[in-house]
Amino acid sequence: MADRFFLYDDIVDTKTRFVSFMGENQRFDLAIVQSDRYYGKHIVLDIQGSRFAIIGQDDLREEGYLEYAFNLSEEDAEELRSFLFELV
DSSP, X not given: OOOOOOSOOOOOOOEEEEEEEEOSSOEEEEEEXXXXXXXXXXXXXXXXXXXXXXXXXXXXXXXXXXXXXXXXXXXXXXXXXXXXXXXX
């Protein structure tokens, strides 16, 4: 077996919230992971869509970020953005 060069290999405590809600056009099934990594940002996983993003307040304000990260329409992204602003 070849030697591996690890950039890091840490175990950290996390807080994970699982939430599901109905938007106007679609259902959102999310896992939201909070840890001391990523400068206080949250890892948001779209369980049904198999997508994820590292999200903070600045990302929520960035035009088109959620649309791109989660492959959403503007309307659906705005529903998700509104929910995530309550968390991050």
